[in-house]
Amino acid sequence: MTKAIQFTSRVFSSLGFGVLGTRGLAPDVANRLRRGQLRGTIEQMRVMLLGNTLFAPALSMNAWGQGRDGLVVLWTVCFILFSWWIFYSWTKTYQTAGTAEDMRGFVIQTFFNSLSWTIGMALFYPIVEGGQKAIISAIMAGSLALGTTGFSHAPLAGITYLAVQTIGNALVALICGLMTGSSTDYILCILMVAAGISLFNATLEGAKAARAAFNDHERLSEKSEVVELLLKDYEEQATEWLWQTDKKGQLLSAPVQVLEMCQPLPGEGETPDLFQLLAANCTEAALGDRQKLQQAVQERVEFHDVRLSIKSPVDGELRWILMKGRPQFEQGEFKGFRGIFADATAAVIAERKVQFLASFDGLTSLLNRHSVKKKLSEMQVEGQFSAALLVDLDGFKQVNDSYGHHIGDLLLKKVAELLLQAVDGKSWVARLGGDEFLVMMNRDQPMSSAEISWVAQSICEQLAQPIKVEEFIVQVTASIGISRFPEDTEKGPELLSLSDIALYEAKNAGRDRITFFDVEMQNRLNERVTVIERLKRAVRNGDIEPYYQSQHVLSTGRLIGFEALARWNDETLGYVGPDVFIPIAEQTGLIVELGEQLLRRACEDATHWAKQMPEAPPVVSVNFSPIQFARTDVTGLVSRVLHETGLPPELLEVEVTEGVLIASKEKIAATLQELSEIGVSIALDDFGTGYSSLSYLKDLPLNRLKIDQSFVRDLAQAASNPIVSTIVQLGHNLGLSVIAEGVETQGDVELLAELGCDDGQGYLYSSPMTRDATRSYVTDIAVQGAGG
Numbered sequence: 001m002t003k004a005i006q007f008t009s010r011v012f013s014s015l016g017f018g019v020l021g022t023r024g025l026a027p028d029v030a031n032r033l034r035r036g037q038l039r040g041t042i043e044q045m046r047v048m049l050l051g052n053t054l055f056a057p058a059l060s061m062n063a064w065g066q067g068r069d070g071l072v073v074l075w076t077v078c079f080i081l082f083s084w085w086i087f088y089s090w091t092k093t094y095q096t097a098g099t100a101e102d103m104r105g106f107v108i109q110t111f112f113n114s115l116s117w118t119i120g121m122a123l124f125y126p127i128v129e130g131g132q133k134a135i136i137s138a139i140m141a142g143s144l145a146l147g148t149t150g151f152s153h154a155p156l157a158g159i160t161y162l163a164v165q166t167i168g169n170a171l172v173a174l175i176c177g178l179m180t181g182s183s184t185d186y187i188l189c190i191l192m193v194a195a196g197i198s199l200f201n202a203t204l205e206g207a208k209a210a211r212a213a214f215n216d217h218e219r220l221s222e223k224s225e226v227v228e229l230l231l232k233d234y235e236e237q238a239t240e241w242l243w244q245t246d247k248k249g250q251l252l253s254a255p256v257q258v259l260e261m262c263q264p265l266p267g268e269g270e271t272p273d274l275f276q277l278l279a280a281n282c283t284e285a286a287l288g289d290r291q292k293l294q295q296a297v298q299e300r301v302e303f304h305d306v307r308l309s310i311k312s313p314v315d316g317e318l319r320w321i322l323m324k325g326r327p328q329f330e331q332g333e334f335k336g337f338r339g340i341f342a343d344a345t346a347a348v349i350a351e352r353k354v355q356f357l358a359s360f361d362g363l364t365s366l367l368n369r370h371s372v373k374k375k376l377s378e379m380q381v382e383g384q385f386s387a388a389l390l391v392d393l394d395g396f397k398q399v400n401d402s403y404g405h406h407i408g409d410l411l412l413k414k415v416a417e418l419l420l421q422a423v424d425g426k427s428w429v430a431r432l433g434g435d436e437f438l439v440m441m442n443r444d445q446p447m448s449s450a451e452i453s454w455v456a457q458s459i460c461e462q463l464a465q466p467i468k469v470e471e472f473i474v475q476v477t478a479s480i481g482i483s484r485f486p487e488d489t490e491k492g493p494e495l496l497s498l499s500d501i502a503l504y505e506a507k508n509a510g511r512d513r514i515t516f517f518d519v520e521m522q523n524r525l526n527e528r529v530t531v532i533e534r535l536k537r538a539v540r541n542g543d544i545e546p547y548y549q550s551q552h553v554l555s556t557g558r559l560i561g562f563e564a565l566a567r568w569n570d571e572t573l574g575y576v577g578p579d580v581f582i583p584i585a586e587q588t589g590l591i592v593e594l595g596e597q598l599l600r601r602a603c604e605d606a607t608h609w610a611k612q613m614p615e616a617p618p619v620v621s622v623n624f625s626p627i628q629f630a631r632t633d634v635t636g637l638v639s640r641v642l643h644e645t646g647l648p649p650e651l652l653e654v655e656v657t658e659g660v661l662i663a664s665k666e667k668i669a670a671t672l673q674e675l676s677e678i679g680v681s682i683a684l685d686d687f688g689t690g691y692s693s694l695s696y697l698k699d700l701p702l703n704r705l706k707i708d709q710s711f712v713r714d715l716a717q718a719a720s721n722p723i724v725s726t727i728v729q730l731g732h733n734l735g736l737s738v739i740a741e742g743v744e745t746q747g748d749v750e751l752l753a754e755l756g757c758d759d760g761q762g763y764l765y766s767s768p769m770t771r772d773a774t775r776s777y778v779t780d781i782a783v784q785g786a787g788g
Contacts, residue, residue: 033214035098038106040153042090056080056120071123079116086113103154110157111164117143118168126176137188140169141195155207162203166196240343243325246336249273249297258341261310261319283309283318293323300327300334307344320344363409364416367430372438372496375428379485379492386485387452389439390499391419391459394477394511396435403472410469411476418462422455438496447484449516456480456514464512477512479503488517501525532588534570535581539594544568544581546598546605547768550777551621551739551761554753559781561619561653562609563761564602565768566594582625591625592632598622599637603645603652605771610651612778613785621653621683626660629667635674642678649679655706657685669700676701683739687727697734705731707757709742715751728756 025033060076086109096102121140128136144165151158170192177185241255250271262281265272275297282290286309296303306323325339356362359371367375379386393415400408412435419429419439426442441447441455463478481503483495498517504525506515538544548562568576585591602620610617628634634654642649654675660668672682683704684697711724724740731738740752743762752760769777 030100031098033098033211034100034103034154035096036214037154037210038096038098038102039094042094056083060120060124068123068127075120075123079120082112082116103156106154107157107160110151110154110161114161114164115168118165118172121169122172125172126179133184140165141192144169144195144199153210155203158203158207159200162196162199166192166199170196241341242338243274243341244336244338245274247334249275249336252336255341257343258321261312261321263313278308278310278323281310283311285309296325297337302326307348318345320348322347361431364413364431366416366420366437367428369430369432372430372432373493375440376492376495381486381490383444384485385443385446386495387441387447387455388483388485388495388499389441389452389456389459390432390481390496390503391437391439391463392479392481392503392507393435393463394479394507396476399474399476403469403474407469407472407474411467411474414467414469415463419459422459422462432496438499446487452482452484452516453514456482460512460514479506479511480514481506481517482514483517498522528584531573531576531581531584534573534576535568535584535588535590538568538570539585539590539597542597543570544594544597545771546601547770548605548620548774549761549768550618550766551759552765554740554743554749554757554760557765558616559613559618559778560616560759561621562606562774563621563655564598564623566598567768586625586627589627589631591627595625595628596632596637596641600641600645601771603641603647605774606651607645607647608775609778610647612775612782615785617651618778619651619653619681620647621655623655623685624660626657629656629660629671634671635678638675638680639678650681653681653683653704655683655685658687673701676703686741697730702734702736704737704739707738707740709740709762712740712742712748712752712762715748721751721755724752724757725755732756 056076056079060072064072089109093102093106117140121136125133125136144162151161170189173185173189173192176182177189241257243254243258244252246252251274252271254274262277265277265280275293279290279294286307289306289308293303293306293308296306302325304324307320308323309318309320311317312319320343322342322344323339325337328335328338357368359368360366361368396408396411399411412431415435415437416429416431419437423429423439423441428440428442430438430440432438439455439459441452460478460480463476466473466475468474481499481501483489483498483502485492485495488498489495501521502515502517505521506513509515544566545568546564547567548564550559551561551563552559566578566582568578568581570576582591585594599622602622606618606620609620624634638652638654641647642652654672656668656672676682681703682701683706684700684702685706686708687705705727707724707727711727715721715724728738737758738756739759739761740748740757741761743749743752743760743764745764748762749760749764766777
């Protein structure tokens with residue numbers, strides 16, 4: 001039976017009527033559709049089932065006395081009992097949740113109900129004649145029409161009922177016609193089929209209409225739910241409410257949200273005087289708006305933007321309400337006021353926060369840079385003496401990196417508290433941004449340097465103490481730059497820039513110190529700014545050239561290479577030493593572009609030297625800055641330049657200082673390993689002058705150690721010999737060659753050779769030469785070698 005129902009459903013869908021089922025509907029929607037179909041059918045068909053008690057005997061009476069009386073009685077009794085069973089079972093079915101199982105059971109009942117009628121047709125129609133056939137046909141036609149129409153609320157059940165009766169009754173009539181040759185039976189068969197088709201179309205159209213109505217109802221219900229939710233949400237979260245009073249000022253309607261903010265007036269009933277209630281609950285800050293409201297009420301005129309502050313009796317929090325109202329008149333008679341309350345609490349808080357942040361720092365609540373500029377611009381020379389202490393924390397970045405920005409922010413708040421404790425009532429403290437603070441000492445009399453220094457030094461000492469931040473103990477130091485008013489400047493706003501210059505000097509001098517501004521600092525800063533601008537131009541135009549100093553084997557004097565040295569002759573500044581412009585290039589980031597330019601030119605020149613001395617081509621050594629390793633892909637840069645210039649990798653040596661290795665050991669070591677793998681030599685420059693650590697030497701792919709010229713310069717002194725000897729022995733033990741810088745005399749050569757040093761570089765062999773001079777130098781050596 002289940003398979004028959006499924007087959008019917010598939011046929012139903014194949015005919016294009018799948019929309020009448022529940023396919024594509026959400027489970028809860030499908031359940032509602034089936035529940036409605038079942039209940040509608042049961043309500044319509046209950047009376048018909050009871051009618052079967054009368055229709056079945058009527059059908060049986062026409063077949064009585066035809067030789068099948070026992071069968072007639074049996075069918076009649078079974079049909080009536082079955083009808084009553086269905087009638088009572090529908091009492092339970094009516095409570096259905098609309099599940100697919102409930103619908104399936106209902107269709108099965110319908111199938112057997114229709115089949116019972118068809119069985120009666122098959123049993124009695126063939127054995128009667130004439131008028132009795134007409135009566136039986138009429139009863140069957142009536143049951144077909146009534147049943148199909150009644151079951152039409154559930155399309156699958158209705159069509160099942162229709163199909164069983166139409167096909168069964170038509171077959172009975174057709175078989176009788178074939179057996180008897182009666183044209184009446186043929187006509188009845190045709191009429192049964194025609195009626196079935198007509199009823200099928202009527203059932204289908206009715207079902208479509210019912211489904212469309214259901215869909216419309218669902219959409220309307222969904223919209224109603226959305227509207228209901230929106231209204232509920234609005235009621236709960238609305239910030240504007242209507243209010244109304246009578247002509248005496250007593251409340252006719254008012255929002256609960258506002259009434260809950262107010263303490264009830266003594267002796268007032270459920271309809272208090274609104275304006276008296278508000279006046280009694282407002283804070284003193286709302287006095288002006290309260291008077292404005294009272295005046296409008298007395299004069300019976302419209303009022304707007306009355307902002308009242310009320311302290312809530314529930315939580316003690318301050319609330320603000322914005323009120324507007326209009327008098328109501330009918331035929332010239334005053335009836336009261338009507339208006340709107342708006343919750344202005346969030347707006348007022350936001351407004352005050354904006355006002356606060358306009359003048360104060362959001363983290364520390366100190367004055368901010370905007371307030372500082374305003375205060376400095378208001379300073380007067382007459383009778384005012386100040387010292388601007390610009391405080392900058394040393395190592396604050398490491399705190400953020402090590403503990404996170406949350407701990408960094410808490411540390412700044414602690415620092416703000418310590419600074420406030422360090423100043424008196426006339427002075428003030430501000431946070432300019434980041435870890436930079438300004439302490440402004442103000443006096444009516446001139447201050448001595450000693451007094452200012454004492455305050456500054458006490459600040460440094462306080463900040464140098466370990467500070468507990470949550471579960472961490474954090475320690476920083478401070479550098480302070482100081483300028484004075486009006487001694488250093490009579491313009492208040494200039495104090496910041498002058499203190500900043502002094503702070504820069506304090507940082508450069510080693511940090512954790514105080515520095516007073518003087519004019520020389522300004523001059524040095526101006527010179528530095530000029531150098532920076534000219535340096536940018538020089539790098540952009542490629543005006544910084546490589547000079548070369550030769551390197552030789554100490555024992556034979558044979559040329560083995562050149563070190564590339566950056567030299568700058570500016571048309572405005574003249575000669576600028578590398579000790580001046582290289583640090584500036586590193587600080588400004590120009591070293592990245594400059595380093596690439598020098599590397600490319602050095603490789604181009606080394607390519608020419610190799611052509612001049614093909615048997616023993618000189619190696620070119622190029623220095624790399626820590627900034628280059630930090631900001632660029634050194635391996636990629638070297639590989640690209642070697643490829644573009646055609647220089648073999650073994651003719652390039654990369655020089656790094658110990659400071660480069662300390663900056664980021666793992667990253668630098670990986671880069672040096674990559675360079676070594678492509679065939680480039682690695683030299684450790686100025687060994688022994690920096691952060692000497694023997695532990696990392698064995699882990700790095702080094703090829704050569706360079707002894708700093710300071711050791712060679714003092715080589716004649718016995719104290720220097722052990723140092724140089726130790727470096728040489730260390731290098732050889734690690735499998736490295738050793739070269740000494742600053743070789744200026746033959747005596748230096750002999751002593752170094754005696755100590756085991758391999759190579760040398762210095763003025764004894766050559767001073768730094770231009771590119772053209774170096775080519776000539778190489779040419780001369782090549783000619784001498786050919787001549788020898």
